[in-house]
Amino acid sequence: MVDLSVDLAGITLKNPLILASGIMGVSASSLKYVEENGAGAVTLKSIGPKDREGHHNPTVFAWGEGVANSVGLSNPGVEVALAMIKESMDRLSVPLIVSIFADKAENFVRVADKIMPLKPLVIEVNLSCPNTEDEFGKMFSLDLGAAERVVSMVRTVCDRSTKIFAKLTPEATDFTTIGKAVENAGADGITAINTVLSSIIDPYMGCPILNNKIGGISGRAIKPVGIEAVYNLYKTVKVPIIGTGGITTGEDAIEYIMAGATALGVGSAIYYRGIDVFQKIAKEMKDFMEKMGYKTITEMRGMAHRS
């Protein structure tokens, strides 16, 4: 019998497949629906300091190998979201990860502080959304100092029992250094990767399709980018990694585990294979492990580093 359960920074997941932030997770009901379809944990769409409508449509479309989005961090704001987080905790039986974002380090702290009374298991600090920038007009996780500062400041308002994950972009030239820095600043784990900056132009219309002109690519197209990020990060940090980006099949999931991931974020695959993609990937992972004679996820973790 193969066992898909994993220990993620002290939290037991029945399987390593986690709903990635911004996909489905906008309400307790939508998270519950994903849980019913086999996810081992679920992440809320990033919550910010205040109500945000996001960008105008087109905000999401799909092209063959990937999904393009510039949803623009629409969210009802932390005050309103509190009731939704509470309802999610009450209704879910799998762990909930609460993702947060802000425009300034101080506002990350404000958002985290508001959520803390609910005692979340995990806060994921989204430092890597292409749709927000820090004070200097840059994504937080492109800037070592800014990334470090946000994590250490959020750490000061969080109880030790709440784990902090930092979500990073692979676009930073010193990506692994930033990984090391957020680990030193107190992150209990790292989520990599977010979407990859991109634009798609319609040649007939003669303009970008996304109303925001640029956005992030997710889905199969970015899997090799995510694998590289996790592979190098695993060599640099000790904290667990949630490998994310293009995971669509059981074999994709195994690839990330072998690169060094402890758990796996799944998002766009819902588009490719339906809401029950979590059940499908879990089954494919089991089939693979049975065929290859693996019994646990742990024995495969980081395997690609052996030679």
Add this chain to the structure above:
Amino acid sequence: MRYDKPKVVSIKKIIEENSRVKSFLFDLEIQAKPGQFVMVWIPGYDEKPFGVILKDGAGLMITVAAVGRSTKALHQMKAGNLIGIRGAYGSHFHLPSEAKSIALVAGGYGMVPLAYLAQEARKKNINVELFLGARTQKELLFASWMKEIGVKLHLSTDDGSVGHHGFVTEPFAEYVKNKQTDQVYVVGPEIMEYKVAQICYKKQVPFEVSVERYMKCGLGICGQCCVDNTGWRMCVEGPIINGEDLKKIIEFGKYHRTASGKVEYFPWVKKTKN
């Protein structure tokens, strides 16, 4: 054929249905069943969901009421102008295999998916009783088209300019009291859909309804259109929902979510939850 990246096409023809509503026709190969919708990219403005019709002899058609910024921009466009189309998306209406007679209840642009359904039902020789309501006679959408294909019309207007003077739900309620109908289909303002649903539950008539929620992706990933308490996506599991499943959508007739994801109660509901 379904498009998930906007397919850019030129507008073949524009028909002015009335002072507030225009139909747009396109040459585009697309698969679409009654009740499904397309996402229409109005460049420089937005991308919005509209019900789809594959009209016999005319092809792909959308029919749009000018209500806000982007629908007004669409109304300004001319034949030959380019727009983008994705889809068709969502669930569709079902005609019971042995159906002899069905009833449609339509309000406003809700007539769009129902007209397509009526066309398909008439091809199968099913009797179609249409309860169509509008503010005034001129705004009764597709009345002559429906008559041509042998649909039985029961008209209502708010101003009494033709047919029943009042809500479309009233003659419908009278009808289901006395007449046998295999299935009811309702699309319109949610308050009207809600009333029709209550009538159908009471009379134990099976029905299908279109539950419209704010749409972004249409692909089932952004979560924007998820309903309480099931979490179903109205762009995948909806918009067409049958009466039994509708009982599980506790927000129906009560509230919906805005583009930010915030819960907003319909004006006719007293606010009880946030």
